[in-house]
Amino acid sequence: xxxxxxxxxxxxxxxxxxxxxxxxxxxxxxxxxxxxxxxxxxxxxxxxxxxxxxxxxxxxxxxxxxxxxxxxxxxxxxxxxxxxxxxxxxxxxxxxxxxxxxxxxxxxxxxxxxxxxxxxxxxxxxxxxxxxxxxxxxxxxxxxxxxxxxxxxxxxxxxxxxxxxxxxxxxxxxxxxxxxxxxxxxxxxxxxxxxxxxxxxxxxxxxxxxxxxxxxxxxxxxxxxxxxxxxx
Amino acid sequence: xxxxxxxxxxxxxxxxxxxxxxxxxxxxxxxxxxxxxxxxxxxxxxxxxxxxxxxxxxxxxxxxxxxxxxxxxxxxxxxxxxxxxxxxxxxxxxxxxxxxxxxxxxxxxxxxxxxxxxxxxxxxxxxxxxxxxxxxxxxxxxxxxxxxxxxxxxxxxxxxxxxxxxxxxxxxxxxxxxxxxxxxxxxxxxxxxxxxxxxxxxxxxxxxxxxxxxxxxxxxxxxxxxxxxxxxxxxxxxxxxxxxxxxxxxxxxxxxxxxxxxxxxxxxxxxxxxxxxxxxxxxxxxxxxxxxxxxxxxxxxxxxxxxxxxxxxxxxxxxxxxxxxxxxxxxxxxxxxxxxxxxxxxxxxxxxxxxxxxxxxxxxxxxxxxxxxxxxxxxx
Numbered sequence: 001x002x003x004x005x006x007x008x009x010x011x012x013x014x015x016x017x018x019x020x021x022x023x024x025x026x027x028x029x030x031x032x033x034x035x036x037x038x039x040x041x042x043x044x045x046x047x048x049x050x051x052x053x054x055x056x057x058x059x060x061x062x063x064x065x066x067x068x069x070x071x072x073x074x075x076x077x078x079x080x081x082x083x084x085x086x087x088x089x090x091x092x093x094x095x096x097x098x099x100x101x102x103x104x105x106x107x108x109x110x111x112x113x114x115x116x117x118x119x120x121x122x123x124x125x126x127x128x129x130x131x132x133x134x135x136x137x138x139x140x141x142x143x144x145x146x147x148x149x150x151x152x153x154x155x156x157x158x159x160x161x162x163x164x165x166x167x168x169x170x171x172x173x174x175x176x177x178x179x180x181x182x183x184x185x186x187x188x189x190x191x192x193x194x195x196x197x198x199x200x201x202x203x204x205x206x207x208x209x210x211x212x213x214x215x216x217x218x219x220x221x222x223x224x225x226x227x228x229x230x231x232x
Numbered sequence: 233x234x235x236x237x238x239x240x241x242x243x244x245x246x247x248x249x250x251x252x253x254x255x256x257x258x259x260x261x262x263x264x265x266x267x268x269x270x271x272x273x274x275x276x277x278x279x280x281x282x283x284x285x286x287x288x289x290x291x292x293x294x295x296x297x298x299x300x301x302x303x304x305x306x307x308x309x310x311x312x313x314x315x316x317x318x319x320x321x322x323x324x325x326x327x328x329x330x331x332x333x334x335x336x337x338x339x340x341x342x343x344x345x346x347x348x349x350x351x352x353x354x355x356x357x358x359x360x361x362x363x364x365x366x367x368x369x370x371x372x373x374x375x376x377x378x379x380x381x382x383x384x385x386x387x388x389x390x391x392x393x394x395x396x397x398x399x400x401x402x403x404x405x406x407x408x409x410x411x412x413x414x415x416x417x418x419x420x421x422x423x424x425x426x427x428x429x430x431x432x433x434x435x436x437x438x439x440x441x442x443x444x445x446x447x448x449x450x451x452x453x454x455x456x457x458x459x460x461x462x463x464x465x466x467x468x469x470x471x472x473x474x475x476x477x478x479x480x481x482x483x484x485x486x487x488x489x490x491x492x493x494x495x496x497x498x499x500x501x502x503x504x505x506x507x508x509x510x511x512x513x514x515x516x517x518x519x520x521x522x523x524x525x526x527x528x529x530x531x532x533x534x535x536x537x538x539x540x541x542x543x544x545x546x547x548x549x550x551x552x553x554x555x556x557x558x559x560x561x562x563x564x565x566x567x568x569x570x571x572x573x574x575x576x577x578x579x580x581x582x583x584x585x586x587x588x589x590x591x592x593x594x595x596x597x598x599x600x601x602x603x604x605x606x607x608x609x610x611x612x
Binding site for chain 1: 238245518520524526604
């Protein structure tokens with residue numbers, strides 16, 4: 001049974017007099033533990049689709065079922081609760097809170113969940129260990145390199161053991177070497193921890209680490225490879 | 233909510249100069265507000281006590297400054313015949329300045345032996361006997377003594393008059409603590425030989441069954457045939473009328489304190505708006521991580537409230553210190569309003585700060601919680 005079931009999903013928005021439809025009547029299934037790369041040119045709707053799945057944007061029509069929960073039926077508050085419990089988000093620009101240390105940044109999502117401080121500490125320590133930054137726990141973002149910041153961002157995304165991790169161009173701001181390290185890390189997280197991941201990228205090499213690549217065009221999945229279950 | 237306390241504090245610390253300027257601005261405004269309210273409180277204390285409502289002051293008609301009221305001391309005997317009157321205290325008043333002043337000196341000359349029964353004074357230094365037995369002795373209110381650095385045994389000189397400080401007293405009435413009491417005859421003679429047998433005013437006690445206003449009318453009626461016409465009022469009403477110009481000014485200063493409140497509101501609101509605008513993306517990230525819109529609102533409200541409370545606490549503390557240290561009094565026509573710090577004043581200052589913090593943060597907090605996440609995340 002798919003972990004994520006997207007049916008007849010359409011998202012429109014108005015830009016001046018023009019109506020733009022980044023996602024149009026899209027159907028897609030993603031299995032638990034899958035690593036899906038969303039590819040495509042700018043404006044093809046891949047980031048919009050990611051945001052819809054992440055529950056930070058709302059579709060005009062259609063449904064998004066994640067582990068049995070229809071995100072389109074949740075209120076703003078319920079969506080926030082859902083994100084806290086089920087979503088890990090890796091941003092392109094890290095988006096760490098500058099006044100908090102690496103440890104505190106990773107701890108942030110856990111502050112929203114019911115758990116003891118001891119459990120929080122164990123989880124943060126583990127997440128930082130997974131991304132190889134245990135020795136940078138007390139550093140502030142400004143004291144970290146771009147790659148280290150992105151690792152902290154990844155640790156923050158996985159610390160709550162989310163149902164799904166989404167990543168929006170996670171290597172877009174990194175140099176080649178650091179980008180490769182992040183790719184390896186994401187791949188390991190998917191393989192070793194079995195995390196379901198959806199990653200937006202326009203880089204074919206980065207997309208190659210995913211178990212499935214989807215090319216988007218005009219709001220739809222354009223050329224699904226034979227193994228894909230997604231339909232248009 | 234408390235789990236996010238470090239985040240709130242660190243956020244305020246991130247822009248410490250901005251936070252500090254906001255806090256100091258709020259502190260000055262709350263300080264001014266506290267100072268104004270202490271004047272208002274002093275006035276209320278003076279005119280609303282039981283003494284102010286139950287005692288009457290007989291003064292020369294159409295006169296306000298103590299130096300111009302000259303009543304025959306013998307009026308006391310005639311007033312005592314009015315039904316309901318239980319006691320009459322003749323008082324000679326001397327003041328250094330009949331106009332409004334921030335450092336008014338008021339000396340009351342009274343029959344020395346009768347002072348303890350008419351005033352609830354506690355001698356903190358000195359002995360009553362030393363006061364009653366020496367004709368040029370005086371007892372000095374604690375507030376006046378602190379302000380003028382007067383000590384027991386000092387010789388105090390006002391104009392051509394010099395008194396020996398035989399005691400320093402405390403009182404539950406703040407206004408009393410700003411007075412000096414000396415012997416009636418001494419003060420009469422100090423005003424010149426022609427002042428013998430004359431007093432400035434007569435203070436009248438009436439029994440519980442008698443309406444003070446009715447008694448006042450009867451007293452004026454009784455003295456209508458006397459040498460000097462009188463105007464008798466409740467003590468509180470007399471004091472209010474005596475310093476009516478000052479009362480008007482105090483009422484006007486109420487608007488100034490409201491302006492202070494507005495200043496704090498706009499200052500903290502501006503800081504909060506700037507802080508929120510600087511962190512549109514950060515707030516979107518927090519919401520993406522799962523922070524509910526309501527919680528985000530509370531976080532921003534906590535920031536504005538902390539700023540306001542810190543400023544309020546500093547302002548209240550400063551006002552407390554200045555009022556305690558300065559022992560100020562503002563007066564006119566021989567009636568002085570004492571300015572004192574009080575728990576009520578401090579509580580009011582902190583509550584106003586709390587309310588202003590919540591008000592100042594509400595709109596920016598609401599806007600931040602309603603900003604579409606995707607658009608906010610794209611902001612750099």
